[in-house]
Amino acid sequence: MLDQEPLTASHEYTYNERDTLAEMEWRSQPKQHDHDELRPRKRQKTIHHSALPTPRREDYTIAWICALHIEMAAARAMLDECHEPLPIDTDDNNTYVLGRIKRQNIVIACLPTGQYGTNNAANVMTNMRRTFTNIRDGLMVGIGGGAPGKVDVRLGDIVVGTSVIQYDLGKILGDNQSQLHRTATPRFPRPSLLTAASTLRSKHELCASQVPRILRQRLEAHTQYSRPSSPDRLFHATYSHQSAIASCDECDQSKLMPRCQRAPTNNIMIHYGAIASGNQVMKHSTTRDTVTRELDVICFEMEAAGLMDILPCLPIRGICDYSDSHKSNEWQRYAAATAAAYAREFIEELPVIEAGSRTADSPARIEMAELQQTNQALKMEVRELNVRLRLQQSRLPPQVPYRNLVAINDALGETYSFSLNYIDSFELFVTVLRHKFEHVGLGIGRL
Ligand SMILES: [Zn+2]
Known part of the structure; x- marks a missing residue:
């Protein structure tokens, strides 16, 4: 069993949590943000094609x-x-x-x-x-x-x-x-x-x-x-050579x-x-x-x-x-x-x-970047599955149907992915999750 507090609406966010939440809001809203982050080199490549490339390290x-x-x-x-x-x-x-x-x-x-x-x-x-x-x-x-x-x-x-x-x-x-x-x-x-x-x-x-x-x-x-x-x-x-001799x-x-x-x-x-x-x-x-x-x-x-x-x-x-x-x-x-x-x-x-x-703009490099993205996406999926399991095992009120959790999880998939990448503490994650529930109109009381 986990040690975090039961999910209640009375939790007050700490300073650090607020920072994380603000960042999460920005990161999690449009879905493509996360994908863009994985492709900075592609954007650079376009710039490089239009001008003589400046060598990078x-x-x-x-x-x-x-x-x-x-x-x-x-x-x-x-x-x-x-x-x-x-x-x-x-x-x-x-x-x-x-x-x-x-x-x-x-x-x-x-x-x-x-x-x-x-x-x-x-x-x-x-x-x-x-x-x-x-x-x-x-x-x-x-x-x-x-x-x-x-x-x-x-x-x-x-x-x-x-x-x-x-x-x-x-x-x-x-x-x-x-x-x-x-x-x-x-x-x-x-x-x-x-x-x-x-x-x-x-x-x-x-x-x-x-x-x-x-x-x-x-x-x-x-x-x-x-x-x-x-x-x-x-x-x-x-x-x-004699040391006294100059040449x-x-x-x-x-x-x-x-x-x-x-x-x-x-x-x-x-x-x-x-x-x-x-x-x-x-x-x-x-x-x-x-x-x-x-x-x-x-x-x-x-x-x-x-x-x-x-x-x-x-x-x-x-x-x-x-x-x-x-x-x-x-x-x-x-x-x-x-x-x-x-x-x-x-x-x-x-x-x-x-x-x-x-070089950044080569087909092989792009392929490598895409493989890395796929790998990253797979890792995220695994982590999400782990979260679902942990939520099931947590102190959530037993009357909350599992399907609700899954529905919420799906709706907030990007948030899960992002937050798990940046938040080590599961307690903090639950806090963030609670905030997100409220943000999408799923009051915590309904759980
Ligand atoms: Zn000499």
């Missing part, structure tokens, strides 16, 4: 994460169109750059200034995915340190991470960091990213990459992002690794392989070589491992140094530019997501 499907402001600048330069910022949640600390490349809507976010590493990258991606719920593919685009060895990687080259391994995760077995027993396992980008990478790679087997053209078109006016005039030097792993011009040039000259038309090469990701800057050549051998990696960076659990991203890295003590900033902007240019070419290759799953 759910229209953005590609995340482009940067760690440095120079990487974000290169990313901006790749956009065909910049979009107005959208409101974001108060607990989202990111600042977004929104835009479009061909038919893809892109969200660009940068790590907080001065804060790098896998954890910060994870925070940025977590916030982004909460705000932009339809993000499907993620790219981590920026600079990285080359791991020379198996691959003839040069400054300005592009490394595409077909797998990511957090190289600094493990157990230290001795006093020396080199005795780290690595426990991390390789992580892989989403299959959709890897298949797109294969497709683009196959294209490059037959035709040159578009990266040089994209760089010319997008960044030629920004000369700080052009190829530096300073030489590309790779020193022997055993020869360290590698003063380093012993006889310690340079002999490498063949590349043709100017082949300046930027794209390498596919494993990337070592960690929270520390790698600038020690012998440690670099150890990790490179152990993990078979071709690049070092500091963010990708943090993203893989949240959204398995494709890391795209422009090589700006050789992860050794000779590292300098001279090649960073150019390397950021080559990575961004590849990212643009890659996005052009990425299939546009089936419109039905992403």
